Amino acid sequence: MELRSHQQEILSQLLAKQHVYGFLPTGSGKSLCYQIPARDWGWRVLVVSPLVALIEDQVRAAEKLQIKVARIHSALPERDREREMSSIFDHDTRLIFISPERFVQWSENPNKQNLLRSFSLLALDELHCAFDWEDFRGSYAALAKPIQNFASWGLLLGLSGSLSAVQAESFFAKSNLSVKLVLRALGRENLQQFILDLENESERSLLLAALLREVETPSTAIVYCSSRVSAENTKIFLSSLGLKADVFHAGLPAQTRMQRVEDFRSGRLRIVCASNAFGMGIDYPAVDRVIHLGMPYDINSYWQGIGRAGRDGRSASGFVLWCRSDALRLHSMTSSAQNRAKKLWALFLREECRKISLAKYFGLPQEPCWACDVCWRKKNFSLPRFLPDPHFWLYRRQWWLKSRMDTEAWLEEYFISS
Numbered sequence: 372m373e374l375r376s377h378q379q380e381i382l383s384q385l386l387a388k389q390h391v392y393g394f395l396p397t398g399s400g401k402s403l404c405y406q407i408p409a410r411d412w413g414w415r416v417l418v419v420s421p422l423v424a425l426i427e428d429q430v431r432a433a434e435k436l437q438i439k440v441a442r443i444h445s446a447l448p449e450r451d452r453e454r455e456m457s458s459i460f461d462h463d464t465r466l467i468f469i470s471p472e473r474f475v476q477w478s479e480n481p482n483k484q485n486l487l488r489s490f491s492l493l494a495l496d497e498l499h500c501a502f503d504w505e506d507f508r509g510s511y512a513a514l515a516k517p518i519q520n521f522a523s524w525g526l527l528l529g530l531s532g533s534l535s536a537v538q539a540e541s542f543f544a545k546s547n548l549s550v551k552l553v554l555r556a557l558g559r560e561n562l563q564q565f566i567l568d569l570e571n572e573s574e575r576s577l578l579l580a581a582l583l584r585e586v587e588t589p590s591t592a593i594v595y596c597s598s599r600v601s602a603e604n605t606k607i608f609l610s611s612l613g614l615k616a617d618v619f620h621a622g623l624p625a626q627t628r629m630q631r632v633e634d635f636r637s638g639r640l641r642i643v644c645a646s647n648a649f650g651m652g653i654d655y656p657a658v659d660r661v662i663h664l665g666m667p668y669d670i671n672s673y674w675q676g677i678g679r680a681g682r683d684g685r686s687a688s689g690f691v692l693w694c695r696s697d698a699l700r701l702h703s704m705t706s707s708a709q710n711r712a713k714k715l716w717a718l719f720l721r722e723e724c725r726k727i728s729l730a731k732y733f734g735l736p737q738e739p740c741w742a743c744d745v746c747w748r749k750k751n752f753s754l755p756r757f758l759p760d761p762h763f764w765l766y767r768r769q770w771w772l773k774s775r776m777d778t779e780a781w782l783e784e785y786f787i788s789s
């Protein structure tokens with residue numbers, strides 16, 4: 372098997388007994404970094420993974436590589452649970468997948484200590500969840516002590532495609548550990564980024580409609596909405612224009628959510644108005660447009676969101692359509708969420724190539740842009756062909772408005788006065 376350079380580097384760091392954090396974008400072969408120690412080195416590897424759907428995907432991938440696997444999660448039927456539990460104690464089972472909650476439970480249970488000691492490597496997959504979910508999934512905060520414990524005999528491997536180097540270091544510092552960073556460039560040259568500052572809701576709707584009319588079968592689009600109500604209203608608005616769309620959010624019954632995912636996957640549903648959770652951990656290769664209707668929560672969730680477009684390598688685009696009224700939402704956030712949101716706003720308001728500013732934020736090498744709104748403006752003021760004509764004018768007006776007003780000063784004032 373031909374390994375890519377970043378995979379080789381991670382594996383050689385592990386062989387040199389170093390804890391590692393790997394920033395690897397989706398599609399760059401993250402899972403191979405724990406599959407190889409399990410398959411080729413005979414290590415027992417415990418993988419902490421945040422979502423059932425993700426665990427099931429990972430189990431299938433490992434089984435294809437002939438690795439003996441077990442998993443324990445809340446959605447397992449009772450009869451399978453017993454089989455999986457006994458398989459965990461079998462030394463030939465090399466890869467075991469569990470949730471962060473279960474890892475914390477095991478660490479606190481004296482009867483599970485020998486089991487934990489049978490693992491040489493603890494892989495923390497999708498490590499950005501430690502930051503994205505800190506307000507509602509406390510298990511990640513509770514990981515510090517168990518991780519420190521584990522490090523007294525085993526190695527740690529953190530993996531993510533949207534957690535900055537600084538955040539990863541601070542996560543491991545809570546367990547008094549230092550990690551070797553292996554950072555791969557952002558990549559995704561096929562993905563264009565547009566962050567558009569709009570005057571009001573009606574401009575936002577106008578642009579949304581125009582962008583979605585451009586989506587052609589069999590391509591698909593995800594519209595991320597800030598609330599359930601907004602998702603439902605967006606669906607109604609799109610239906611009134613003759614665009615077939617449906618919603619996905621936590622308020623729907625599990626069965627309906629599963630059905631929507633299936634419809635989207637199979638192409639029966641082309642436009643989904645969704646909450647943040649849609650698409651997480653599941654590969655949809657043919658999404659060609661991701662639109663954030665309003666400001667995303669923070670930089671990580673922005674990058675996660677637009678990163679779902681263009682996974683098949685075709686040209687794709689990620690949009691943020693934001694208005695200043697989006698700032699009202701900041702009031703209802705906790706202070707840590709507010710801090711993360713402020714970083715995002717500051718990043719978006721900067722007149723700097725979107726790709727370069729993201730790379731800086733993640734602590735990655737800077738790269739030339741593939742195409743973003745700032746670069747388009749700076750180069751020649753002409754827009755990519757897929758932006759419909761009337762919006763050239765709308766867009767240019769926004770640019771003028773924006774250049775006239777010192778938006779950063781406005782933001783500063785807003786945060787001080789609120």
Ligand SMILES: [Zn+2]
Nearest residue numbers: 724740743746
């Ligand atoms: Zn750029």
